[in-house]
Amino acid sequence: xxxxxxxxxxxxxxxxxxxxxxxxxxxxxxxxxxxxxxxxxxxxxxxxxxxxxxxxxxxxxxxxxxxxxxxxxxxxxxxxxxxxxxxxxxxxxxxxxxxxxxxxxxxxxxxxxxxxxxxxxxxxxxxxxxxxxxxxxxxxxxxxxxxxxxxxxxxxxxxxxxxxxxxxxxxxxxxxxxxxxxxxxxxxxxxxxxxxxxxxxxxxxxxxxxxxxxxxxxxxxxxxxxxxxxxxxxxxxxxxxxxxxxxxxxxxxxxxxxxxxxxxxxxxxxxxxxxxxxxxxxxxxxxxxxxxxxxxxxxxxxxxxxxxxxxxxxxxxxxxxxxxxxxxxxxxxxxxxxxxxxxxxxxxxxxxxxxxxxxxxxxxxxxxxxxxxxxxxxxxxxx
Numbered sequence: 001x002x003x004x005x006x007x008x009x010x011x012x013x014x015x016x017x018x019x020x021x022x023x024x025x026x027x028x029x030x031x032x033x034x035x036x037x038x039x040x041x042x043x044x045x046x047x048x049x050x051x052x053x054x055x056x057x058x059x060x061x062x063x064x065x066x067x068x069x070x071x072x073x074x075x076x077x078x079x080x081x082x083x084x085x086x087x088x089x090x091x092x093x094x095x096x097x098x099x100x101x102x103x104x105x106x107x108x109x110x111x112x113x114x115x116x117x118x119x120x121x122x123x124x125x126x127x128x129x130x131x132x133x134x135x136x137x138x139x140x141x142x143x144x145x146x147x148x149x150x151x152x153x154x155x156x157x158x159x160x161x162x163x164x165x166x167x168x169x170x171x172x173x174x175x176x177x178x179x180x181x182x183x184x185x186x187x188x189x190x191x192x193x194x195x196x197x198x199x200x201x202x203x204x205x206x207x208x209x210x211x212x213x214x215x216x217x218x219x220x221x222x223x224x225x226x227x228x229x230x231x232x233x234x235x236x237x238x239x240x241x242x243x244x245x246x247x248x249x250x251x252x253x254x255x256x257x258x259x260x261x262x263x264x265x266x267x268x269x270x271x272x273x274x275x276x277x278x279x280x281x282x283x284x285x286x287x288x289x290x291x292x293x294x295x296x297x298x299x300x301x302x303x304x305x306x307x308x309x310x311x312x313x314x315x316x317x318x319x320x321x322x323x324x325x326x327x328x329x330x331x332x333x334x335x336x337x338x339x340x341x342x343x344x345x346x347x348x349x350x351x352x353x354x355x356x357x358x359x360x361x362x363x364x365x366x367x368x369x370x371x372x373x374x375x376x377x378x379x380x381x382x383x
Contacts, residue, residue, distance in 0.1 A: 043209065046197075046199060046200075046214060049196065049214065049216070050196050050197055053196055053216050053249070054216075054217075055196070055216065055217060055249055056196070056249075060245070060246040060247060061196070061197070061238065061246045061247070061248065061249045061250075062246070063233070063234075063235055063236070063237075063250075064233070064235065064271065064272075064273070065235070065271075065300065085332065087332060087333070087334055088334035088335060088336070089329045089331070089332065089333070089334065089335060090150065090329050090335060091150055091335055091377060091378055092378050093378070094150065094151055094152035094153075095150045095151050095326065095357070095358070095374075095377050096151075096357050096358075096373060096376075096377055097119075097151040097152075097153050097154070097155050097357065097358045097359050098155060098357060098358065098359035098360050099155060099156070099359055100116050100118070100124070100155045100156045100359040100360075100361065101116075101361060102156065102160060102161075104116065104126060104361045104363070105124045105125075105126050105131060105361075106126075106131070106162075107126060107129065108129040109129055110128045110129050110258075110259070111128065111259055112126060112127075112128065112129070112363075112364075113125075113126070113127055113128070113259075113260045113262070113285060113286070113363075113364035113365075114126045114361055114362060114363045114364065115286070115288070115321065115354075115361070115362050115364075116155075116356075116359065116360070116361040116362075117321075117323070117356045117357075117358060117359070117360065117362075118136070118138075118154075118155055118156065118358060118359070119149065119150075119151060119154075119155070119326070119327040119358040120135075120137060120175060120323065120324055120325075120327035120328060121134060121135040121137075121170070121175070121176055121266070121267075121290065121323045121324050122134065122135055122136050122137050122138075123135075123264075123288060123323065124156075125255075125262070127227070127255060127257050127260055127262065128226065128227070128257040128258060128259055128260065130165045130166065130224055130227055130257065131163065131164050131165045131166070132164075132165060132166045132167075132168060132255065133161075133164060133166070133167045133168070133185070133189075134167075134168045134170070134253075134264055134288070135168070135169060135170055135175075135176040135177070135266070136158075136167060136178065136181045136182075136185060137175060137176065137177075137178040137181055138154060138158045138178065138180070138181045138184070139178055139180055139181065140154075142174045142175050142178075142328060143174055146174065146328075147328045147329040147330065148328075149327055149328060150326060150327055150328070150329075150335065151327070151358050155358050155359025156359070158181070158184055158185070159184070161185065161188060162188050163188060163190075164185060164188050164189040164190065165189075165190050165191065165223065165224060166189075166190070166191050166192075166193060166223055166229070167182070167185055167189050167191070167192045167193070168193050168194075168229070168253055168255075168264065169192065169193070169194040169195070169198055170195070170234070170250060170251055170252065170253070170264070170265075170266025170267065171195060171198070171234075171236060171238050171248070171249075171250035171251070171266055171267060172198050172201060172238050172239070172240050172248050172250075173238065173239070173240070173267070174240065175328060175330065176266065176267070177198070177201070177240075179205050182202060182205055182207065183205055183206060183207075186206065186207050186211070189211065190211070190223075191211055191212075191213060191223050192207060192211055192212050192213070193213045193215060193221065193223070193229055193231075193253075194212060194213070194214055194215070195214065195215060195216075195231060195248060195249035195250055195251040196214050196215070196216050196248065196249040197214070197247060197248040197249060198214065198248045198249070199212040199214045200248075201240075201248070215229075215230075215231035215251065216231065216249070217231055217232060217233045217249075217251060218230070218231070218232065218233075219231055220254075226257055226258040227255075227256070227257050228254075228255075228256045229253060229254070229255055230253065230254040230256075230281070231251040231252070231253055232251065232252045232253065232254055232263075232273070232277050232281075233251070233252065233271075233273040233276075233277070234250050234251055234252045234265065234266050234267065234268035234273070235268050235269040235270075235271040235273065235300060235301065236250045236266070236267045236268050236269070236301050237250065237301060238250050250266065250267065251266060252264060252265045252266050252268060252277070253266070254277065254281045254284075256281070260285050260286075260364070261281065261282075261283070261284050261285055262284055262285055262286045262287070262288065263277070263281075263284045263286075263287045263288065263289075263315055263317065264288045265287070265288065265289045265290050265311070265323075266290070267290055267301065267302065267324065268290060268301070268302075268303065268311075269299060269300040269301045269302060269303055269307075270303045270304075270307035270308075270310060270311055274310075274311040274314035274315055275314040275315075277314075277315060278314050278315040278316045278317075282315055282316030282317070283315075283316035283317065283318065284315055284316060284317045284318065285317075285318055285319065285364055286317065286318065286319045286320075286321055286354070286364060287311075287312050287315050287317035287319070287320055287321065288321045288323050289303070289308045289311055289312060289320060289321070289322060289323065290302065290303060290308065290322075290323055290324035290325075291303065291305050291308040291322035291323065291324060291325050291338045291339075291342050292322075292324045292325030292326065292330070292331070292338045293324060293325075293330040293331040294331060294333065294338075295331050295332055295333070302324075302331075304341070305322075305337075305338050305339075305341035305342035305345060306341065306342075306345045308320070308322060308342055308345075309342065309345040309346050309349055309351060312346075312351060313349065313351075317351075318352060319352045319353070319354050319364065319369070320342075320346060320351050320352065320353050320354070321353070321354040321355075321356075321362065322338065322339070322342055322353070322355065325338040325339065326338070326339070326358075326374065327358070336374045336375075336377075336378075339355060339372075339374050340374075343355070343372070352369070353369065353370075354369040354370055355369070355370035355371065355372070355373075356369075356370040357370070357371075357373045
């Protein structure tokens with residue numbers, strides 16, 4: 001009997017190591033392999049726009065620095081810790097969620113700004129009656145074997161969404177660009193605004209080209225009366241598989257109507273670009289800034305919470321609404337660490353924050369801006 005159990009234990013250990021090697025190798029290939037295929041599959045005018053972009057050099061897109069600078073040792077250590085180290089990266093049970101009240105989003109009246117957080121970086125924004133979605137991801141898992149959503153239930157039935165004015169995509173990573181979600185939204189969406197070269201992905205999924213607008217950094221468009229969308233820089237990277245790293249551009253966005261102005265970061269490490277954006281377009285009524293999935297090993301591509309606060313100050317924002325946290329296990333920190341650190345830093349700097357739970361709507365200038373719900377959800381742990 002003891003021999004039998006020793007065999008099982010040995011088999012489990014061997015399987016665990018093989019799993020680690022398989023995942024690590026796949027991730028390493030995906031992130032470290034470069035490609036020059038960015039302009040394939042695009043119409044001639046789109047290709048020329050990419051070739052003329054200051055961000056496109058030597059067959060790929062580049063930012064102000066090479067943002068992802070992890071060594072092989074960093075990859076091995078991080079992947080092993082991610083798979084086998086327990087540090088409250090995931091909640092003990094499903095996180096609370098509210099069923100979203102779509103009446104806020106559907107209201108066509110002017111002189112209003114409200115946002116509904118759907119988890120991670122997905123937002124429903126009503127800005128002077130315009131209906132805007134950011135990086136919509138409706139699935140429970142990002143990929144077949146990827147991390148599952150912390151919330152047992154989703155806050156809306158996506159099929160109830162109708163007459164969407166804009167879908168904004170910040171970059172093509174799986175936690176921001178979902179094929180299934182895009183295809184579901186296609187029949188009810190007027191326009192998809194994406195960074196350069198991301199349009200080819202949407203076209204390959206059946207989205208008509210006349211519904212897609214590709215923007216370079218500092219380039220804007222006016223999709224409706226009194227509404228402008230401007231793509232602005234971010235410090236990140238792109239890619240969805242082996243061989244396509246940085247084959248598409250990544251971006252943040254400035255959204256301005258006749259009454260309001262907001263900023264959406266997408267994914268970004270902290271960089272001087274926030275101050276430049278603030279100087280050119282600020283002040284902002286609300287900033288929606290990433291705050292999660294950070295680690296010292298990939299510090300240039302995701303901000304620490306204290307840097308999120310600094311970015312908000314650089315942008316000259318009024319209300320700070322953190323995103324990109326509390327939804328998927330994408331790093332090594334406790335799931336609640338972003339909010340504990342951000343709210344502390346925001347308090348020290350006298351910054352108003354909006355911290356809704358998934359499905360909760362924030363109405364700018366009115367009512368509740370959320371609560372410390374993560375503490376009740378099990379984050380009151382002494383670590």
